[in-house]
Amino acid sequence: MPEDREDKSDELLNLILNVLPSLPFWQSAIKLNDFFIGLTGNFKLLCESVVYNKTLMKKLLEANYDIMIIDPVTPCGELVAELLAVPFVITLRVSVGGNMERCCGKLPAPPSYVPVPMVGLTDRMTFLERVKNTMLLVFFNFWMQDYDFHFWKQFYSEALGRPTTICEILGKAEIWLIRTYWDFEFPRPYLPNFEFVGGLHCKPAKPLPEEMEEFVQSSGEDGVVVFSLGSLVQNLTEEKSDLIASALAQIPQKVLWRYKGKKPATLGANTRLYDWIPQNDLLGHPKTKAFITHGGMNGVYEAIYHGVPMVGIPMFGDQPDNIAHMKAKGAAVEISFNTMTHADLLRALRTVINDPSYKENAMRLSKIHHDQPVKPLDRAIFWIEYVMRHKGAKHLRPAIHDLTWVQYHSLDVIGFLMACVAISIFLVTKCCLFTCQKLGKTRIKTKRE
Amino acid sequence: MPEDREDKSDELLNLILNVLPSLPFWQSAIKLNDFFIGLTGNFKLLCESVVYNKTLMKKLLEANYDIMIIDPVTPCGELVAELLAVPFVITLRVSVGGNMERCCGKLPAPPSYVPVPMVGLTDRMTFLERVKNTMLLVFFNFWMQDYDFHFWKQFYSEALGRPTTICEILGKAEIWLIRTYWDFEFPRPYLPNFEFVGGLHCKPAKPLPEEMEEFVQSSGEDGVVVFSLGSLVQNLTEEKSDLIASALAQIPQKVLWRYKGKKPATLGANTRLYDWIPQNDLLGHPKTKAFITHGGMNGVYEAIYHGVPMVGIPMFGDQPDNIAHMKAKGAAVEISFNTMTHADLLRALRTVINDPSYKENAMRLSKIHHDQPVKPLDRAIFWIEYVMRHKGAKHLRPAIHDLTWVQYHSLDVIGFLMACVAISIFLVTKCCLFTCQKLGKTRIKTKRE
Known part of the structure; x- marks a missing residue:
């Protein structure tokens, strides 16, 4: 890969979190398209540097x-x-x-x-x-x-x-x-x-680290909420992190938040920040009541596997689609990252925790997942x-x-059959007209005679 | 079931074997259709005598x-x-x-x-x-x-x-x-x-009865051919059975023929008739070289399971289709029951036995069958x-x-979109014409001034 090309993931994140929210729809679309063109250009360069690298290709070929x-x-x-x-x-x-x-x-x-x-x-x-x-x-x-x-x-x-x-x-x-x-x-x-x-990739949960297990157990009957925006989002604006922390502070559950940024001023006593969390083990913990997620596929599937209802805050790629699926199946509530308020987050969390249908639906999906002929x-x-x-x-x-596109959709066959029908109609009409004309002439002739 | 209704399978067999072959296509189609109407009428009567039988339905309901x-x-x-x-x-x-x-x-x-x-x-x-x-x-x-x-x-x-x-x-x-x-x-x-x-339903082959195993082993290198037209065909006309027997007599293989009718006069020393054969065990025998079959699904699948090439003599129902599939996959040769000659049967048998591609294709299908994640x-x-x-x-x-048929095929959506396009074109054309007219008038006015 040519060295002057940099990793695009930071650029994408900046675009999604900071640039696009303030732009009207069309400008957003153009910006995203430009980004996509740049990204695909990078992919292509990378590909060229593989397939035109004779030494590498020879090595790959010889590996058989x-x-x-x-x-x-x-x-x-x-x-x-x-x-x-x-x-x-x-x-x-x-x-x-x-x-x-x-x-x-x-x-x-x-x-x-x-x-x-x-x-x-x-x-x-x-x-x-x-x-x-x-x-x-x-x-x-x-x-x-x-x-x-x-x-x-x-x-x-x-x-x-x-x-x-x-x-x-x-x-x-x-x-x-x-x-x-x-x-x-x-x-x-x-x-x-x-x-x-x-x-x-899903697996049964392993035991948690001792300190974490202690914190989880301290939640008592209320249980815990697991919160992660994935590995790409390391930082949030102070405003956003304060908003989130203050909402989390208001729920009776303990919260484990994977967050590497500055500790929010409004952080409640019930919330602990972690640089990294054993997400699958936490989601499989019996005390876990809900999962706040950006909707990455791996996290969503871990939640399905363990039957945990979700609050989805999707950002880009397949994330909005993943959350839309979970919402349609009644196992998640979606909120918008850009426009969410303190009340939105609180309402969403209370809904998935207190409305039993969300847990039931998450458990139904979990049962479907586990009940397959082969894993x-x-x-x-x-x-x-x-x-x-x-x-x-x-x-x-x-x-x-x-097959070509035309063949697959049987357009040639439909065209042919329609032509056959048209020709048949044309011929029948012609024949009828001809016969009528003939009959008419004969009649006139007969009359004259 | 009302008692005056009789089993239709004999009637169908008689129709297929004796009546239809001598009729032109359209009369065959009408005869078959009449038969089908009668058969479905029987099915309906049977169904009525179940669902309108309150005692039976109550019993079924209570069985839960x-x-x-x-x-x-x-x-x-x-x-x-x-x-x-x-x-x-x-x-x-x-x-x-x-x-x-x-x-x-x-x-x-x-x-x-x-x-x-x-x-x-x-x-x-x-x-x-x-x-x-x-x-x-x-x-x-x-x-x-x-x-x-x-x-x-x-x-x-x-x-x-x-x-x-x-x-x-x-x-x-x-x-x-x-x-x-x-x-x-x-x-x-x-x-x-x-x-x-x-x-x-397929299973590995079990050992054959002693007498049969002896006969099979006596075939030596040439091996055996298994021949069955299924449980419906018990009898053939003398002409047909003689034709078949004389063709079978000409191959070097031993033949096991499941046939309950009169012993054909032309029966060769290499052919033995049986009232019943353990078909699956025979097809799974290493000496079996070919299977002459009417193409019933169970027999065809036993042949696939054991990798035996087939000569198909289909008669009705799904049999022609079953044989057509095997033919398309290169594991069978098809001959017509009604028109086949002694030479046809002989040629077909020699092809599937001597042309190695038939055995290879049958083995390929067998491998596909056995190599599934779950049986x-x-x-x-x-x-x-x-x-x-x-x-x-x-x-x-x-x-x-x-969805309705119209909805499934998106015909309502296509209609709507076409109407939108038509209205747009109409409006744009109207606007253009109106503007042209206006411009024209203004120009004439300007000229006059």
Whole structure:
């Protein structure tokens, strides 16, 4: 990677937390798009420095790998796999607009009940929501074309020495391991080479460190609340952290807050700050009543695994979508990071803790998660090893990959059948007219005679 | 069941073996349709004598069942389940035209690569085959409406005391256990509440009876051929059985033929007739080289399980489709029961025995069958017990069941969007015309001045 390129995660965080909230919608969209273009440019540079590095590629080729496991949110892996002629398996939570799964993996997504990811819709939509969903689907289809055209098409074609697209290469994946399951996802059509392995990282809780266990036990009947905004958010503005701390101070529960910033002035006696928390062990603790989360997929799945209701404060990426799913399933309340007030946070916390439906729904999801024929991690391992054993999983690959868009949607067939009907109508009409004319002439002739 | 109604299987067999072959296509179709109407009438009578039998229904209700397992090819179970308010699971190989799975279970079936069952198409179709497939899909959709309207709609509505259709009731199935798997099926889209458990009855082979083992061992290097036309076909015409026997006499293999009819005059020394054979144990015997089968699903799956290539002589129901699948996967040769000659049977047998690709393909399917994360029977048991544990499997039920046909296909949304576009174009055109007119007038005015 060229050295002058820096890590983009701080830039993104600054954008989300400080820049975008003060901008109107369109300017936000433009700023985000600019950021995305910069980020993808970085990905592309990184990819070029891999595939055009002959020494590295030779080394990879000689290693004679059986399989590659790639997350296509950062493209390149599929190109390397194709160049090395190694079968590959995809692991993915979701791509922008679900484009890669839908356009490249050919995952069916009827807009009437499969919501476009990341826009907060569910599988039960009103008419206007279905209109929105359909328009978004069309928009994202074009977006994917544009994404390919601007960044990848030419580069991938040059690297492979034949015309191709990123979608064609991604479509060669043997198995798509999607990191969700029906405890999280709305039931939707899928394909035999898609396996839903959400929560594959989840484990039973281990005992807490002694000091932490003592603090948790001191909460008595009220229990504790676990609070983390993930590893990216290290600091908040003083105003924001004071607002949060003062709300937390008002609940009877003890709070464990993962926070590295300055200690807020309003911090209550019930709240302790930690540089790091054993999140999974805390969520699996019987005293845990709620989880305040930014909605990262791993945290959400740990909460599902242990059946803990959530207060979601999503920021970017898949986080709003993750929280929207949990909200739709009745296991979370969502509040906006940018506009939330002290009262909002307090109300949300009291709701998920005191309204028993949230705990019940979280437990229902937990039961669904635990009651599977095979654990998600074992399924993921099985299919990865399957591809290694058989050098692929061609028997699961649908024939749609060999059809054009027009063929897949049967547009040529519909056109042909409509043409047949039109020609038939035309011929029948012509025949009728001809017969009528003939009859008319004969009649006139007869009359004259 | 009213006593004057007789078993229809003999009638069907007579129709297939003796009546239809001598009739032209359209008369065959009408005869078959008449038979089907009679058969469905019987099913309906049977169903009425269950659901209107108050003593029986009371007894069933009091038994307080946890689950019902039904095969909807003979409808009624789903109605009884609905009346008893018991969750039910469907087990099905395939319904006529795949109608029940598609129309009632909402299984997606894009006609571009999902062939309508029972017409011998595969997932790789030419343009004209896709036209045929699309037309068949439309035909079968209407057929399903008609089937419901003529037999079930009114009866089900009366029995339940509210307007309903057979599809609505079938659509309430918690899980559809489809008795195929990707060793047999072409990869196709499906839904979370569909589980493909084909071959769930298959088992490793047990040792053969002593006399049979001796006969099999006497075949030496050449091995044996197993031949069965299933339990329905007990007798053949003398001409047909002579033809078959004389062809079998010409192969070097020993043949075990399950046949209850008169011993054919042309029977070779290498062929033995049996009233009954332990089919699975024979197919699993290392000396077995080929299986001549009518293409019943159980036999085909036993052949897949043990990796035995097939000669298919399908007759009716799902048999032609089963053989078409095996043919498409390169594990079978098909011959027509009605038109086959001595040479046809001999050629087919020699092909599957001597061309190694047939054995290789059969072994490939066998490997796919054996290399699953969970055995089909265990998966079927898991989901049946799941429904019992949780009183259903609602988390797998797609929202499409609550949409109308128009909504599902987004026809209302497309109509709305097209209307919006049309109105926009109209308004823009009007505005342009108005502005042009105004400008024109102003110019004329200016000129005059």
